[in-house]
Amino acid sequence: MHSHSSIQEATLAGGRQVDINRLIDNGKFNSFSMTVAVLCFLAIVFDGLDVALFGTLLPAIMKDMKMGPAEAGILASIGHIGAVGGAIGFGVLADAVGRKKMMLIGITIFTVFTAACGLAQGFVDFAVYRFIAGFGLAGIVPIAVALVFEYTPGKRKAVVSSISYMGITVGVLLSAVLAIAFLGSAGWRAILIGTFFCVLLVPVAMLWLPESMSILVKQGRKESIRKILRKADPGFAAQADDEYVLSEPPAARVPLLSLLQGEYARNTLCLGVAMLCLMMISVTLTTWVAQLMVQRGFNLATGITFILVFSVSNLISTPLAGWLSDRLGYKKVFAVYMPVLFIAIALIGVVPTAGAALVCMFFAGFAAMGATCLLLPYAGSLYPMSFRSSAMGVVYAIGRVGPIIGPAIAGVMLAAGLGVPLIMVSIAAPSLVALAAFLLVKAKN
DSSP: OOGGGGEEEOTTTSSEEEEHHHHHHTSOOOHHHHHHHHHHHHHHHHHHHHHHHHHHHHHHHHHHHTOOHHHHHHHHHHHHHHHHHHHHHHHHHHHHHOHHHHHHHHHHHHHHHHHHHTTOOSHHHHHHHHHHHHHHHTTTHHHHHHHHHHHSOGGGHHHHHHHHHTHHHHHHHHHHHHHHHHTTTTHHHHHHHHGGGGGGHHHHHHHHOOOOHHHHHHTTOHHHHHHHHHHHOTTOOOOTTOEEEOSSOOOSSOOTGGGGSHHHHHHHHHHHHHHHHHHHHHHHHHHHHHHHHHHTTOOHHHHHHHHHHHHHHHHHHHHHHHHHHHHHOHHHHHHHHHHHHHHHHHHHTTOSSHHHHHHHHHHHHHHHHHHHHHHHHHHHHHSOGGGHHHHHHHHHHHHTHHHHHHHHHHHHHHHTTOOHHHHHHHHHTHHHHHHHHHHHOOOOO
């Protein structure tokens, strides 16, 4: 289907109206859409790198800085607390002043302050750097997913945006590789300071990443719009008096309250609760599974293998989840994934062998990460483009509460001497809440 369907000849004004969204949606997936997806994917890698790198280095940091488990727990949570504020702040600003601009600011803040953690002298300055790094980090993922969603042609939206979200898995695997390669020889400080090299993505993205169309239309930057449309659809021939319109006109100001009112309130709340449950499960499971396996009598190496298996399963589950939801719709995929998630995690606590438990862990990662990777694109499809970043930011911010409370609850249960099977069922339980939340989401008519 070619771009003419998206261009209406307007006789009155003399110019034609070009429907930007339809032009991009009806286009082919080409090198331009690929560039956007790859740059956003690389930005999302930082999120996985942050969470897992901190977890991998934590034993060394605790030993070196003589921290107890309580302080280490605060340090683990504080980045997530910063991210809650950051997700909302960056989401709103991205819709107001530009997604690209805010994402680059987020990457810069995150890399500078993660590297600063490597220079921390005590608990307090470490906590401050972690908090600010978390704040910047939250500006990356929702905006990156929104940009991929915007610049990927219609037929491929779910697959490409969920694959770009897999950057988180790559970040987790990268952190394991970095820790294995350098922790013994260079130490945790050198690894954290080394993350500063991630800032090199900023000038690259500055050159190659397009700004969001809703901003360009709002600012009347016709030349920029023309350039991007030519890349998105090489067959597009611009005319001097073209008028560029969006299927949905950009909002004058970002209606943060309208996300929590009327027709959007239910979806914002349901998606937020689902995100909270999924993030809580993933982070709690990866934080405690090594320790819980030791409780069951397996060795620590097995426990670390669990985290690796959890991550690797995502490389299969996410493209599959995206492919399935393009064919069956998001809701049906969630309805299958959530019961699988519950059963898989519950079984980890009771199956007799480490091998069987690893198989269960594979399916737990498969369902948890597959569903998480679908959630933001699904949210993207339910809100108007003009405040999509804000919506995804709010959903993501509610979700970020999960990793703050989940590991703490599991830690308390462990300290209280409760059995591993019971703790595993408790970690699995939020998947049923997530399923109910998904089923309550009101789809677009």
